[in-house]
């Protein structure tokens with residue numbers, strides 16, 4: 001049984017949600033071209049049918065993972081979508097290679113899924129989610145976080 005949707009949220013949060021959940025026009029959430037550059041590790045680029053172009057690095061996408069676990073972790077720690085996790089406290093700095101997927105696969109016609117090198121693969125990045133992840137390419141103004 002799910003209790004989603006009945007949790008209490010602050011007024012600020014609900015206003016922000018309302019602003020970001022305005023429906024987007026179909027051309028804004030339909031990719032005309034998707035480029036996932038795993039070989040060079042540069043990231044993903046999407047040209048949308050309305051002409052906008054979006055570009056994200058892989059670490060940004062990994063830190064914005066929309067799965068329930070990552071979403072909860074961000075809510076608990078107050079981390080924004082795409083904001084890097086704080087480095088773990090260690091006596092000596094531990095080198096963590098930048099996030100990179102081993103593969104990417106389409107999910108139906110509405111999303112893309114990455115198999116990250118760190119083993120994580122439960123995030124499903126819908127076109128709608130990705131378009132909203134690129135605030136500069138939104139067809140309407142969204143209040144700053």
Ligand SMILES: [Zn+2]
Pocket residue numbers: 065066067068069070071120122123
């Ligand atoms: Zn996740």
